[in-house]
Amino acid sequence: MATTKEISIGDIGSRVGEGESELQGETMALNVGPSHPTTHGVLRLKMELDGDVVKKCEPVLGYLHRGAEKIAENMTYNQFVPYTDRLDYLAPLSNNVAYAMAVEKLANLEVPERCQAIRVLCCELARISSHLLGVGVYGMDAGAWTVFMFTFTEREKLYTLFEELTGARFTTSYTRIGGVARDIPEGWLGRVLEFCKGVLPVLDQIDKLLTRNRIFMDRTVGIGAISKEDAIAYGLTGPNLRASGVDLDLRKDKPYLGYEKYDFEVPIGTTGDCYDRYLMRAEEIRQSVSIIRQCIDQFPEGAYYAEDAKKIFAPQKAKVLTSMEELIQNFMIVTEGPQVPAGEVYFEAENPKGALGFFVVSKGGGVPYRLKIRGPSFCNLSIIDKLIPGHYLTDITVILGSLDFVMGECDR
Amino acid sequence: MAESDLAQLTERFDYLTERVSSDHLALNCPADKLIELCTALRDEFGYDMLNDVTAVDWDAQSPRFTGFYHFLSTTKHDYLRVAVDCPDDFNPSLPSLAGLFASANWHERETYDLFGIRYEGHPDLTRILMWDSYPYHPLRKDFPLAGIETPLPADDVAEATGASVLPAPMMGGPFTSSGDGPMSQTEPSAKDESWSEKQEKPTD
Numbered sequence: 001m002a003t004t005k006e007i008s009i010g011d012i013g014s015r016v017g018e019g020e021s022e023l024q025g026e027t028m029a030l031n032v033g034p035s036h037p038t039t040h041g042v043l044r045l046k047m048e049l050d051g052d053v054v055k056k057c058e059p060v061l062g063y064l065h066r067g068a069e070k071i072a073e074n075m076t077y078n079q080f081v082p083y084t085d086r087l088d089y090l091a092p093l094s095n096n097v098a099y100a101m102a103v104e105k106l107a108n109l110e111v112p113e114r115c116q117a118i119r120v121l122c123c124e125l126a127r128i129s130s131h132l133l134g135v136g137v138y139g140m141d142a143g144a145w146t147v148f149m150f151t152f153t154e155r156e157k158l159y160t161l162f163e164e165l166t167g168a169r170f171t172t173s174y175t176r177i178g179g180v181a182r183d184i185p186e187g188w189l190g191r192v193l194e195f196c197k198g199v200l201p202v203l204d205q206i207d208k209l210l211t212r213n214r215i216f217m218d219r220t221v222g223i224g225a226i227s228k229e230d231a232i233a234y235g236l237t238g239p240n241l242r243a244s245g246v247d248l249d250l251r252k253d254k255p256y257l258g259y260e261k262y263d264f265e266v267p268i269g270t271t272g273d274c275y276d277r278y279l280m281r282a283e284e285i286r287q288s289v290s291i292i293r294q295c296i297d298q299f300p301e302g303a304y305y306a307e308d309a310k311k312i313f314a315p316q317k318a319k320v321l322t323s324m325e326e327l328i329q330n331f332m333i334v335t336e337g338p339q340v341p342a343g344e345v346y347f348e349a350e351n352p353k354g355a356l357g358f359f360v361v362s363k364g365g366g367v368p369y370r371l372k373i374r375g376p377s378f379c380n381l382s383i384i385d386k387l388i389p390g391h392y393l394t395d396i397t398v399i400l401g402s403l404d405f406v407m408g409e410c411d412r
Numbered sequence: 413m414a415e416s417d418l419a420q421l422t423e424r425f426d427y428l429t430e431r432v433s434s435d436h437l438a439l440n441c442p443a444d445k446l447i448e449l450c451t452a453l454r455d456e457f458g459y460d461m462l463n464d465v466t467a468v469d470w471d472a473q474s475p476r477f478t479g480f481y482h483f484l485s486t487t488k489h490d491y492l493r494v495a496v497d498c499p500d501d502f503n504p505s506l507p508s509l510a511g512l513f514a515s516a517n518w519h520e521r522e523t524y525d526l527f528g529i530r531y532e533g534h535p536d537l538t539r540i541l542m543w544d545s546y547p548y549h550p551l552r553k554d555f556p557l558a559g560i561e562t563p564l565p566a567d568d569v570a571e572a573t574g575a576s577v578l579p580a581p582m583m584g585g586p587f588t589s590s591g592d593g594p595m596s597q598t599e600p601s602a603k604d605e606s607w608s609e610k611q612e613k614p615t616d
Contacts, residue, residue, distance in 0.1 A: 254489055343434035348484075
């Protein structure tokens with residue numbers, strides 16, 4: 001039988017000053033988070049304020065640490081795919097793709113063109129979804145509620161597309177090592193094009209609502225500027241790095257999945273402030289729409305998985321039920337995992353938040369010996385103890401929003 | 413590009429050896445020469461971004477711990493991996509790169525947290541993902557997947573609730589045992605053996 005026990009625990013927030021020497025003068029200790037709307041997840045900031053100005057900011061992380069790397073060492077490669085959904089949970093499809101690509105690089109496996117095209121669509125739709133949220137919530141952080149409503153209507157349509165493709169709206173788990181879980185459904189490409197047609201006018205609306213909005217500009221222009229040198233030194237990636245004027249996009253500079261075939265622009269910022277970071281994301285959505293259109297325009301026929309990878313990709317179910325050889329293959333892949341040679345491989349993909357890297361160390365067989373995940377949000381966040389001091393308390397909401405981080409891939 | 417880097421680097425630093433790699437250029441470097449190498453990599457060879465710092469625990473082997481560094485050049489768009497063996501298996505330590513690359517600060521804290529490798533010269537070598545009073549280094553191979561019972565981080569909460577951090581239940585999970593040999597011959601640790609057809613499932 002369940003019993004109720006009443007306990008009393010002191011205010012957790014009051015512990016912020018514990019273990020520190022008594023504060024001098026008129027500075028004040030302020031604790032934000034771990035559960036606070038500003039922090040977009042479970043990030044805690046220990047701050048020292050002088051009036052309204054932040055003097056010191058110490059981020060505390062680990063509240064969402066689930067030990068994904070340890071778990072990866074104890075299961076086969078395909079079994080880990082659902083865990084990658086939970087890294088950057090605002091763009092699970094692109095995490096799936098990045099992980100599969102890393103293991104395939106180790107297996108020296110090239111997937112067919114159709115599979116690559118499906119994965120490009122996944123990555124770009126995920127980028128649109130993530131940036132729509134990034135821009136929408138950012139507007140809300142700066143006091144513009146309406147943008148959020150517009151972007152979430154579009155995200156809803158995207159989720160319907162994801163559901164048709166993968167069977168899940170949120171945790172997609174779509175890729176397998178050597179291919180994807182299933183081919184695209186009939187008529188799906190047409191519906192993607194329809195979405196692209198619908199999202200562009202909404203982007204124009206957002207543009208009208210935010211880009212020359214006096215209040216929004218006052219709150220973001222010149223705030224939280226990151227210099228080019230700092231951005232590189234702190235290992236920032238993605239839109240945050242490009243906003244500071246560094247021309248680095250892995251899709252252009254280290255092309256994978258046949259990105260070299262598509263014609264798209266990489267927006268580069270000038271000042272690296274919060275306003276620039278907003279502009280990067282808004283423009284990247286348009287470029288993604290352009291990539292998706294080009295991709296669908298020349299969508300290749302063929303297999304959606306690597307057919308010659310008999311020890312990596314499980315055979316088709318119909319064949320498993322009728323043919324002995326395929327049955328054995330299927331059994332081996334399910335029980336022993338996809339057979340990958342020994343070696344060390346590091347692969348980074350240009351994800352919506354930045355470069356998501358996987359370092360796979362294998363001793364052969366179906367289980368990785370070590371899997372290190374390099375979460376872009378982890379690196380993007382590491383700059384805040386340098387970035388935030390000197391700003392007003394109210395600017396912190398805007399700075400954090402502009403960095404567009406996700407604690408799921410920061411804490412792993 | 414990468415090949416000429418290799419020739420130049422091995423000519424200048426005779427202690428470097430090429431490491432077997434399945435992708436881009438990889439080098440082995442002794443721990444005491446790491447700072448010298450990385451300074452040259454950043455200032456002269458254009459590897460200006462330290463994207464990833466991590467380590468691998470080789471378990472029963474010696475050297476047990478190897479530190480890994482992944483560099484990316486923002487101009488040449490090449491990756492480079494540097495592997496450094498920790499000289500001491502029991503008190504592993506490596507020189508810190510936090511003075512050269514600001515990004516190394518958090519990465520090294522994470523590696524210290526999860527592997528217990530001390531980075532000499534790091535400005536603030538504290539845990540980053542686990543809480544400060546946590547006694548173990550969870551990514552070491554001798555640390556069990558389920559975890560080990562540990563006191564709660566907050567003493568007053570522990571006192572009021574009498575609770576502690578318990579190992580995770582493994583039953584029903586997809587995990588495989590980490591024993592040697594093919595997996596079909598090793599028993600999955602996820603199997604719940606507390607009940608069977610003959611023995612009733614324990615209630616609570």
